[in-house]
Amino acid sequence: MNLYTHKDSNIRKTWLLLGLFFVLIIGLGFLFSRAYNTPEILYFAVGLSLFMNGLSYWYSDKIALSMSGAKPIKREDNLYLYRMVENLCITAGLPLPKLYIIESSQINAFATGRNPKNASIAVTRGAIDKLQNEELEGVLAHELSHIGNRDILVMSIVVVLAGVIAILADWFLRMSFFAGDDDNRGGILILIIGLVAAILAPLAATLVQLAVSRKREFLADASGALLTRYPEGLAKALEKIGLDQVPMRTAHNATAHLFISNPFKGRSKHNWLTRLFMTHPPVQERIRILRGIKI
Secondary structure, three states: OOHHHHHHHHHHHHHHHHHHHHHHHHHHHHHHHHHHOOHHHHHHHHHHHHHHHHHHHHHHHHHHHHHOOEEEOOHHHOHHHHHHHHHHHHHHOOOOOEEEEEOOOOOOEEEEEOOHHHEEEEEEHHHHHHOOHHHHHHHHHHHHHHHHOOHHHHHHHHHHHHHHHHHHHHHHHHHHOOOOOOOOHHHHHHHHHHHHHHHHHHHHHHHHHHHOOHHHHHHHHHHHHHHHOOHHHHHHHHHHHHHOOOOOOOOOOOOHHHEOOOOOOOOOOOOHHHHHOOOOOOHHHHHHHHHOOOO
16 A cells, blocks of 8 residues: 555545444434434434534544643744654645644654644654654654544544544443333343443444544554654654653543543553554554665
8 A cells, every 4th residue: 555545545444434434323323313213312312423523523632632732832832842743844845733742751743633724743742752853753754644644634534533432432322221111122132232332332432432543553663764864763753662661641541542642651562362453553563664674
């Protein structure tokens, strides 16, 4: 897959995610409305689907930034960071994104937004303070590559949809206990739906995050290395990130897949089951691939 087919694939994934969410919520609303013989439930499901899809598309980036505690900064607040991003944007042919700071000493960063014209990059204080020039440049090039590769929209939408799935799972489970007598077939149906949703929804949300996370990290690493013409800069940054065990207070499961590295430090294990559900590929594997790139 090249960069152009990757961009097209991400656009298709975005519309597929929105469409599946729309169908899922309306389908569940239909089942509940039939079981309760209350058509208003279906109307509510349709309205909720339209509202959440619109919210995901237009405001998912703002939600992700807010959940991460990111604060906007101006050019005069950090001229060093702004100039570095400006130089990379000129090289990449991208408009300058809005810049944000996360007041955490952990080394991390993420990009979000609907498209390159409405993109934002959030960088932790730890990344600015602890990384050398070429290392920070490598991290920023990685995030700009997410913007250029059109990763950011599908990544940001997942933040909202994964959260909504978790909320609805709890809602369906609670509704199932008020479904009526066990002899009532509708009540039994709702109970089954509620239990299945409560069990499978968190797993589904995790799998959706995995589907948009691992491959795009490898591609953004490679694209970022090509942008700076110095793969070793990002490789060294990833080495420091791998050794960094500082926790991030504002880390959330819904936004973890956005970051260049898993923000939940100290939780990464190396058994096969944990690796299966990791939102990021192993840092050492990423470093190995970067050091194998010949420019």
